[in-house]
Structure formats: structure tokens, C-alpha cells
Amino acid sequence: MTRLFIKAVQPFKFHSVVHSHGWYQLPPFLWDADGTLETVLQLFSGLVPVVQLREAEGGVEVTTGEDLVDEDLADLRAQVTWMLDLERDFSGFYELARHEPKLQHVQPKAQGRLLRSPTLFEDMVKTILTTNTSWAGTKRMVAALVGLYGAPVTGRAGQDGSRRAFPTAARLAQTTVRELREDARLGYRAPYIHELAEEVSSGRLDVEGLKNSEMPADALFKHLLKIRGVGGYAAAHLMLLLGCYDRIPVDSWARKLVSEEWYGGEAVGEVQVVSRFESWGSWRALAFWLWNWDYLE
DNA sequence: GGTAGACCTGGACGC
């Protein structure tokens, strides 16, 4: 058994990160109402453990039933730090939010961090699978990919074969478009996911390098748009996950919220959504994301 | 640069 503690830049609330968006409902994440987020990770040595994350004083407690060697311990620490965005400082955003009635809740709740997958590849696949479908459809497709192609948990915890990691790019590249279409039922998205997996696994596309990229926001947006299956909404959503808040992911839901908040229910386009948050500068997507829309939902 | 139509699935609805 392994237990470690990882400190977070304050303020930090584990619950706020987990519930920052719907990712916690997608496998291999598994949320338990007792406050534990379980997931399955692939570590440096090839080990595939079930890992539990919980709130702890000043950070997060990470446990797994496996005894980890030093390299895996460092890998686990790095993956969890990335997934929960533990090192990001939101004080600049909180300073601005303090003067906005619709964002009074963000600092007390320590909101701002978004739950991420351990790899950007996984977040890209999941983001593409949110487009042009219902949330139920996204959950079904992600579950199918994990169930069909994810590496099973190793060790004692994996004996029943029920838990799997998210499939790697290399594994998905080994499938065919037909399998992804007919077995995983990805529909017309199947060639997009297959091409992305091939590009990433071959090394032609370095998506993980974007995690620590210094690329300006506009260049990053254009770079993401070059990926087939990634349009304006998906690129902006991925930028949000990368901690670059320049672009608002405008989907039908965003247009509906802005329409009801400021336009009396009249249909609005992307221009109207963006213009409403222009004054938030490099924090505009976060301001949109965390805006108090409660009375509309 | 802007626009129309196709892509695919599952849910809602009418019969």
C-alpha cells in the first residue's frame, strides 16, 4: 500500500476541482459521495493501479493498494498534480472577481481549477466526444473506449477485470476506424479519434508538450484547430483545460445562458457571448465558466 | 470569409 500527500497552492477545495465540470462522471474516474475520487492510472513502470484521491489539510491525499517504486511514486505525484492543477495561483482572478456580484462565490469555494485527465491526449479524445452529441452519448462513448481498449488494472485490485485505464494513443492507433465506429459506436467521430491516436503515437503530434507550452493564446488556438475533429468550441475547451482562459468555449448551452441573462431569450451567436466577457481579458473564459447562472438552470 | 448540407446517434414523439 502507498499513501502520499501533495500540497496545493491555497486556497484549495478538492470538491470544487472534482465538480468543476462533468469529467468526474467519465471513466476511468469514479466519484464516491463520501468524497473520494477513484481513477486508474498508467505509471512509468507499466503498473496500472487503482488510485484514490481525497481532500487533506492543505492539499490532497493519494492512496493505492500497490507498493510503488520511487519512479512510479514520482510519476503518480506528477500525474495527480497535473489532474488537479495543484500548482496554479488564482489570486489575480480572485482580485477581479471580488468586485463582480455574479462571481462572489469563487474565492470562498476556491473555484478555478478544472479537473483534467492525466494526459492531454485523453482530454482531447473526451472533448471531441462531447461535440455534437448529448452528455449521455459522451458517457457511453468514453465508457466503450475504456471497456474495449483500456489496459486492465494490474495486481490484486484488477482480479475481477472491471476497472481499466483510459486507452493510450498507441492502443487506439492499433484499432481500425471500422472498430471504433461499429464496436465503440463513435459514429462519424471514429476517423477523427483514429487519426489523432495515430498522429500522437507516431510522434508526429506532440500533444503532451502543450501542457507546458509558452505558446501565445492565438497560436495555441490555431494549433489546436489543425487537429481534425477539433473546431472552435473544442479548441477553446482544451485551452481552458490547459489553463489558458482567453477563449470561451461557445456551444449551444453557452448561447442559451447568455441569451437568457442579457438578451431576453432572443437567439444569440458567438459574438454576443464573447462580447459580454471581453472586459475579463485573459480570465474571460474562467469568468464565463464560473459565472453564477444558477437561476437560469 | 461566409454559408449550406452532410455526418451519426439516441431520445422524444406520434401512430
Added chain:
DNA sequence: GCGTCCAGGTCTACC
């Protein structure tokens, strides 16, 4: 139970 319609972003062809 079956058929039809619709919603959800992105891509491609066309103007």
C-alpha cells in the same frame, strides 16, 4: 414496435 424528427459541433464544398 416502428418510423420520423430533432439536437448536438465540425468538416467540406461552394459561392
